[in-house]
Amino acid sequence: MRGIALSAMLALIPALARAEEQETRLKQAPGMDMVEAQCGACHSLSYIVMNSPFLGPAQWDAEVAKMIKAFGAPIDPADAKTIADYLKQKYGG
Amino acid sequence: MITRRGLLEAAAGAVAIGGSDALAAPAGSVALQEDTRPWLSPLLPEGTRAEAAFETLTGKKPLIRLTDRPPNYEAPLNYLRTAITPNDEFFVRYHLAGIPQVDASTWKLSLSGEFANGDVAIGLDALRSLPAFEVTAVCQCAGNRRGLFQPHVPGVQWGDGAMGCARWKGARLKDVLDLAGLKKNVVEVVFDGADGPILDKTPDFLKSLPLWKAIEETTLVAYEMNGEALPHWNGFPARIVVPGWTATYWMKHVTTITAVTKPFDGFWMKSAYRIPLGKFPLVARFLSQETDANTPITEIVVNSLITSPVDGTRIKAGQRTMVSGIAWDGGYGINRVEISADCGQSWTEAALGEDLGKYAFRSWSHEFIPTRGKLSFASRATNRIGQTQTIELVQNPAGYHNNVIRTVMLDVV
Numbered sequence: 001m002r003g004i005a006l007s008a009m010l011a012l013i014p015a016l017a018r019a020e021e022q023e024t025r026l027k028q029a030p031g032m033d034m035v036e037a038q039c040g041a042c043h044s045l046s047y048i049v050m051n052s053p054f055l056g057p058a059q060w061d062a063e064v065a066k067m068i069k070a071f072g073a074p075i076d077p078a079d080a081k082t083i084a085d086y087l088k089q090k091y092g093g
Numbered sequence: 094m095i096t097r098r099g100l101l102e103a104a105a106g107a108v109a110i111g112g113s114d115a116l117a118a119p120a121g122s123v124a125l126q127e128d129t130r131p132w133l134s135p136l137l138p139e140g141t142r143a144e145a146a147f148e149t150l151t152g153k154k155p156l157i158r159l160t161d162r163p164p165n166y167e168a169p170l171n172y173l174r175t176a177i178t179p180n181d182e183f184f185v186r187y188h189l190a191g192i193p194q195v196d197a198s199t200w201k202l203s204l205s206g207e208f209a210n211g212d213v214a215i216g217l218d219a220l221r222s223l224p225a226f227e228v229t230a231v232c233q234c235a236g237n238r239r240g241l242f243q244p245h246v247p248g249v250q251w252g253d254g255a256m257g258c259a260r261w262k263g264a265r266l267k268d269v270l271d272l273a274g275l276k277k278n279v280v281e282v283v284f285d286g287a288d289g290p291i292l293d294k295t296p297d298f299l300k301s302l303p304l305w306k307a308i309e310e311t312t313l314v315a316y317e318m319n320g321e322a323l324p325h326w327n328g329f330p331a332r333i334v335v336p337g338w339t340a341t342y343w344m345k346h347v348t349t350i351t352a353v354t355k356p357f358d359g360f361w362m363k364s365a366y367r368i369p370l371g372k373f374p375l376v377a378r379f380l381s382q383e384t385d386a387n388t389p390i391t392e393i394v395v396n397s398l399i400t401s402p403v404d405g406t407r408i409k410a411g412q413r414t415m416v417s418g419i420a421w422d423g424g425y426g427i428n429r430v431e432i433s434a435d436c437g438q439s440w441t442e443a444a445l446g447e448d449l450g451k452y453a454f455r456s457w458s459h460e461f462i463p464t465r466g467k468l469s470f471a472s473r474a475t476n477r478i479g480q481t482q483t484i485e486l487v488q489n490p491a492g493y494h495n496n497v498i499r500t501v502m503l504d505v506v
Contacts, residue, residue, distance in 0.1 A: 043163065044161050050249070051138065051140065051250065070364065
């Protein structure tokens, strides 16, 4: 369903938050901050680790392109290249 | 402005206890090692094996967390040892991370689109006042066992536990649709649930069913699961139940049903959940969505799972031992389950457990007396229309329909 204001949604979720988020730690390398900010805006970073290390360079390019084209991620081409390069280097197969 | 911190809190909001804390046992406990890390198939990707861990969502027992935003949690093998899966052991799968807690008192199910009587909206009481039906059925994610594909394909890397079987009670979808009166030229009905995307540009999760399936007598708008209200994580207060078909159609937190006269072309129908044509023995087809190359995934393929003993277990020679598990299919019913201890050269029929209906898990067991050494067990289910499991994986890009015959290795000492 669309049109749920995020603030309203947050209010509806019980306040049982864990003390610390258990967000995945990605491997340190240039581009990591951008991956955390851009990819992590919509989904947990565990999607990246979970899908490793078997995706080749073309497949990582395809995944990044899918997030932009199919899922509407607002990532410009230069940032997309930084993200894809990081994923290929640290999580490629 | 949507901040990442805010989103993380939203996603984490309903998680009571995280990771291994949930299962902390006294130091020195023998169970500690086994319990704090789930058994994960060695076939899963290395990254999945490193990342997956037990975590306890509110109202659930510990499940294997693959991702927490959106929440994707599967059942460990030991939750699948019974033909009915308890609600607090049932897997959780979402596509999008915006998941509201739905208030049953204000929840409405809206019927819109090509209805003779115009738009109609009903609340939970009105839904419950319709004739109630109950069906025991397997709810299995289309991508269950994707993680076991060789070579691996991208997606949520599920092992065996993205499935469960429950008694679903609700109104027939047909009776709900009749409240607004379907027009004669309707070809599909489209479901929307209360969950939604984080970004406006992300396609909302909408799914359609062909009319013939929507009005089948077992297709329900369910409000009870195993005699209780649906858990939040499994679609409270109402979800679509499509016995025999993969869970992608079982819309959770359903809020809108739209009748359409043309095939629905949303992303989750047109581009996702598709299988190549001609590779699988489909009976139930979704013709209005079929292209020359592919077709929507529909019914569940016949399959089985050895739930005990777990792969790699050490057992004693000379003692009566039971190998047991479950079998299921797309609603034709399980005809037999066979066991092979010689890599498929010969097969012995296992004893079938209680028949809970053709859409349900069928439990099975086989007793034997092992002799010392390495022992392998494979299980193979066959349904009442003669379909059986494959020997080799049927490759397909999205990793669906993995019903390869699997082998469990035991160490007899």
